[in-house]
Amino acid sequence: MAKRAQFMVMVAGTNITSVLAPVLISLTVSDKVGTHSDTANLEIDDTEGRIVLPQLGAAVVVALGWESEGMRPVFTGTVDEVRSSGSRSGRVLNITAKGVDTTAKPKEPQQRHFDNASIDDILRETGKTAGITTIEVDPDLASIKRAYFEMRDESFIHAGERLAREIGGNFRIQGKTAYLSKRGGTYAAAVIAAWGQNLHGWDIAPALARAQFGAVRARWYDPRAAQWQDREEQTSLNVTARHDHRYAKADEGEATQQTGSDKATSERDAGEGTVTIEGDASAIPDGLCMIIGARPGVDGAYRIETVTHNYSRGGGFVTTLDLKAPQQGAGTDTR
DSSP, X not given: OOXXXXXXXXXXXXXXXXXXXXXXXXXXXXXXXXXXXXXXXXXXXXXXXXXXXXXXXXXXXXXXXXXTTEEEEEEEEEEEEEEEEEEXXXXXXXXXXXXXXXXXXXXXXXXXXXXXXXHHHHHHHHHHHTTOOEEEXXXXXXXXXXXXXEEEEEEHHHHHHHHHHHHXXXXXXXXXXXXEEETTOOOSOXXXXXXXXXXXXXXXXSOOSTTOOSEEEEEEEETTTTEEEEEEEEOSSOOOOEEEOSSOBSSHXXXXXXXXXXXXXXXXXXXXXXXXXXXXXXXXXXXXEEEESXXXXXXXXXXXXXXXXXXETTTEEEEEEEEEEEETTTTXXXX
């Protein structure tokens, strides 16, 4: 018996699944690592105008799954845009929602600075001003300090993303909660993409020369020694090119954090690709995807960069994963 896909959509606290089911053309949810917000898009046959236009900022929850396995939430956010289009051939309503409420204060510029403050303190204080009630920071990142941190007409969103780039983190907002996780952290979550089972297709370059650096370097000025100092770190990649960070850092600690971030970025960008599998709501950005049965040199583990779930009236439920950071044999044909 063929599996049957399921979906559930709630808008402003009301479950509209039964009303939506006859007119839903497609439902797409996309979540990218290191991007402040995930996105959901509903494409609706609007011939008879059955769906009431939702208000901007209305709460949206989306769940996907299979009838035999149950559903799980894949999106929580608010309505960002409602767009109607039509012609003599029909009418379509597109509802777009974002994980962060784009009508609220997280996008509002702030002017402030911090002296000798931890990453956790900076995010909590700026988040409070932005209306973010909960801040969750990876323990490995929370105690990192900044001798001086300035926001010059910079929003909480952009400040969080800037800090994440500097210290090797991933920043995102979901509802009233902001997360700063460690890039390439150890996650138990992993999905399998196996030929002959759930793997629909792939397009993968397991090794990309242009993105690889064998070492990374950042400069900082030592006032006691009255001279410039270098912080250099080797990557796991077997190439001779070195990446030099463009801007000088405030001190040795910040230079060390920057080289760690640049090292993780180079190793992540060493390969890339896309796989499409049977819909899997357990896939998460920065988790792992294990490819099995594609071919030697391609099989192995990859970091998930972007998860895109697509439910359609004619095509069922599939999940597309953008992949980076080949490991565990990926990128090497040992024959």
